[in-house]
Amino acid sequence: MGRTDNAKRNLIWGFIQKIVSVLIPFVSRTIMIYVLGMEYIGLNSLFASILSMLSFAELGIGSALVFSMYKPIADGDDDKVCALLAFYRRCYIVIGTIIVGCGLVILPFLDKFITGDVPSDTNIYVLFLIYLFNNAVGYFLFAYKQSILIASQRIDLVSKVNLIVSFFLNVLQIAALLIFRSYYAFIIILPVSTCVSNLWIAYVTKEHYPQYICKGMIGKEEIKVIAEKVGGLLCQKIGNIVLCNVDAIVISSFLGLRILGIYNGYFYVISTLMGFLYIIQQTLIPSVGSSIAKESKEKNYKDFSKFQYIYMWIVSWCSVCLLVLFQPFIGMWQGTENMLGIEIAVLMTWYFFVYKMGDMSYVYKEAIGLWWQGKYIPLISSMVNLVLNISLVQIIGLPGIIISTIISAICVNTPFGSRVLFKHYFNSNKLWLRFLRDVFIWFVKCLVCCGITWICVSPVGNGIIGMAIKAFACIIIPNLLLLAFNFKNAEFKEAFAFGMGIIKRKSKRRKSMSNMNQKCFTVSNIRTEIRGGVELSYL
Known part of the structure; x- marks a missing residue:
């Protein structure tokens, strides 16, 4: 399929998945505010930020490996893709181990990140361990296979899986809040959904790309190229993690969980909008990568x-x-x-x-x-x-x-x-x-x-x-x-022409499909009439 078709399909499913993953959690968050209180929202935000900081261990290997897969997938070099996938799997096992180790080191110092009172019916150490397990389990459970779908411009398949898993995750979390009125019941469902999502994506990858399995070794030169890209990505990863997550930790440390919870409501709104725009970015990256190469x-x-x-x-x-x-x-x-x-x-x-x-x-x-x-x-x-x-x-x-x-x-x-x-x-x-x-x-x-x-x-x-x-x-x-x-800008005219081109292409394709269906219908009628005549003669 063409780059435009891939991008359009990925964009549509990305938006559908994002809408569902925003609306249902929005209901879940609202219920949490009124059932448990704003402090729990702050606690949730704090743990998410700390564990995002720990994800620096990923080092950007995922992005570097996906980038390295573009050319061999386009060239049909299955052996190289399989070798890259095997290398990716080994890296992710090491990364998961590092995240667990760093999380356990941070565990005794959790109370230092919180100013003021903590909800009396919670143990922040137990909650943090649940979050830590959820953050690390994907690295041990086929998360690397998602790279095949991304590099092949089939992000729509990932979106479909995430859509269904996210829907049922949030429905179960809402039910847990209303029935048990317990944050433990709410949070324990999270790692279960992560396991289901990773296993499902691994199955979908195998169904669509059975030729890609973990086998073989990549050469030293290839490892050197990946290491150079990872070196650059490491700095980018650390910088982005600090930039995006340090705010919540500073607010919790200086202003308390309640202010963090209220602020997180405002941030939730803009992060939702950013999430929709991120879909556009992720949809464009594989198509742009293909265009850069050609x-x-x-x-x-x-x-x-x-x-x-x-x-x-x-x-x-x-x-x-x-x-x-x-x-x-x-x-x-x-x-x-x-x-x-x-x-x-x-x-x-x-x-x-x-x-x-x-x-x-x-x-x-x-x-x-x-x-x-x-x-x-x-x-x-x-x-x-x-x-x-x-x-x-x-x-x-x-x-x-x-x-x-x-x-x-x-x-x-x-x-x-x-x-x-x-x-x-x-x-x-x-x-x-x-x-x-x-x-x-x-x-x-x-x-x-x-x-x-x-x-x-x-x-x-x-x-x-x-x-x-x-x-x-x-x-x-x-x-x-x-x-x-x-409206007088040259860029506006080009953008307008680009949009009209997509619409016309879609209309032309629909017309073509309609003509094809009509032909199929006519052939089907002829066959039915012939078959009917034969059956009548036989009788």
Whole structure:
């Protein structure tokens, strides 16, 4: 199948899976707030952040191995793919062992990460061990086989499995909360679902790609290439882990579990939006990787500009929706007593925009494998974030946590992260400066859209009806403004033509399938008439 067809299929199933994995956990989280309390949400967030920090042990081997599989899969070199898979399995066993060991080392110091009281009916050490088992078990249980599906551009199969498992996991967790009203009953289901998911994906991989089994050895040169990529990915992995997870640990340590739980509600909203956008990224990476291997740099830069344009339109629109709907939604969901000030909503919206504005350069760097070239950037960014986190939280409290991430993204991540792509692949400093200029222009456009939309909806009250009116306004006003800003741009015309091309291709395919079905129907009728005549003659 073509790259566009693969990307479209993966995108559709990725979104379906994400919708289910957002809506059901949303219900589960809501029930937890009202059945157990906000402290449990904070505890859940803290443990998830600590264990995400431990996942540095993966070192980015998964991404490096998937990247190494693109070419042999495209060339039909099954022996090399099998050797890479065997190497991947051995690495994952070592990684799982390291994660368990690091988790056991951290176990005695858990109480140091929490300020204030812990729920009286819980043992944080037992809960942490359950989380640790869930985090590590996948490495021992066929998680490496998922790489085959990703490298083969069949992420839709992974999405289907995750969709079903996630649905039943959350249904069981909701039932456990309502029946037993116990956090232990809620959390024990998690490792069971992880085991089921990994076993199922292993089965699906074997059904679709039986030729790929763990056998053979890769050469020393291949190991050297992978080790170099892993070296670059290690820095990126550590940097991203610190950047994404240190906030929760700092909030718990300085402000307590309740504030962390309330903040996590706001972060849950933007992380959900980020999750949908992440589907777009993951869908594009295999297709971009295939294009990088086959097309010219000029063609790939043209595609990059087109994708960046479409993506920034989506990010800008999402930012407007966040600013306008944040507070009404949180008030209806968590209750007005569990709301933070409007300044937090504004900062979280800004956080979302600056965190996503460099995503397309990340997609291309990931597809090309430019990990080593930008290895120090995530480390520098995470260190800036960590130092500012600890400093500003003691001066201005919770806003300091968000501001520190915004500063690290604006000053380090986006400018220097994107430069790696333009220096080492597109080989153009001029194109890099143009990229930064375009990002700034998008920020100004987004700021104007946010301001005008906010002014237009400010007279509207809250509640279900008020929120529905604001949501409708968010669909219409910012998109009309963005259309007014962009309709004369060459990038807009290319993006529009790209979208129309997909629609026409889909329409043409449907027409072709309809004609084929009609022909099959006609042939079937002729055969039936012939068969009927024979049967009649026989009688």
